[in-house]
Amino acid sequence: MRQDEVEIIEREICYQGFYRLERLRLRHRLFAGGMGPPIVREVIEKGDVAAVLLYDPLRDEVVMIEQFRIGARDDARGPWLLEIVAGLIEAGETPAQVARREALEEAGCTVLDLLPISSFYTSPAKTSQRTHLFLGRVDSANAGGIHGLADEGEDIRVVRLPAAEALLLAQQGKTDSAWPLLALFWFAGQREAVRARWSLAGEAPPASA
Structure with a gap:
């Protein structure tokens, strides 16, 4: 199906804040042929995101972050999730620029x-x-501390982990946010190739954990 096979009949902005909630009345083409009847759908519009798993290939460590997430407020383990760096893409920015800025x-x-x-x-x-998901090469030697923008209410703790431990946490279900899971599962299959690509000439990486 193509984009022109969707007909927007009516659009209503229900809420405008940090995010925007829209209610759409629309029709779309059916697989069996012809246009379907009007349906109503709500969508949350909040802009695209760049997210990056930070990795030091020489130390074989990843740098992740821990922060409060309102959606996990009722989780028995608490609403502080182990995540990766991420941020909204502003007008005029590329995903790569945002990944670097947010890191x-x-x-x-x-x-x-x-x-x-x-x-x-x-x-x-x-x-x-x-x-837009990335793997970013960093030097993790001095990674740590509390970061984030105070005017955005951010309180972010940096977590430095051996790569093998980070992968184990994902496999055990202890990392339960989508972006880090996707990044870590991809990384699990690409880890050695990435280390070889990013290792400095003449400097062998330490043995894997």
Whole structure:
């Protein structure tokens, strides 16, 4: 199906804040042929996101972050989730620029190189948002501390982990946010190739954990 096979009949903005909630009345073409009857759908519009798993290939460590998430407020383990650096893409920015900016703001890390992992709809049943996912090379030697922008209410703790431990947490279900899971599962299959690509000439990486 093509985009022109969807007819927007009516559009209503129900809420406008940090996010925008829209109610759409529409019709779309059916697989069996012809246009279907009008249906109503609500969508949350909040802009596209860049997210990056930070990795030091020489130390074989990942740099992740821990922060409060309102959606996990009733979780028995608490609403502080182990995540990766991420941020909304503003007008005029590229996903790569945002990945680098957010790495510095949220984790105090300078990205030395970026590898694209994937670009995908975050939750297409309720939002048009796309996530642009990266792996970023960093020096994790001094990673740590509390970061984030105070005027945005951010309180972000940097977590430095051996790569093997981070992968184990994901496999055990202890990392339960989508972006880090996708990044870590991709990384699990690409880890050795990435280390070989990013290892400095004449400097062998330490043995894997």
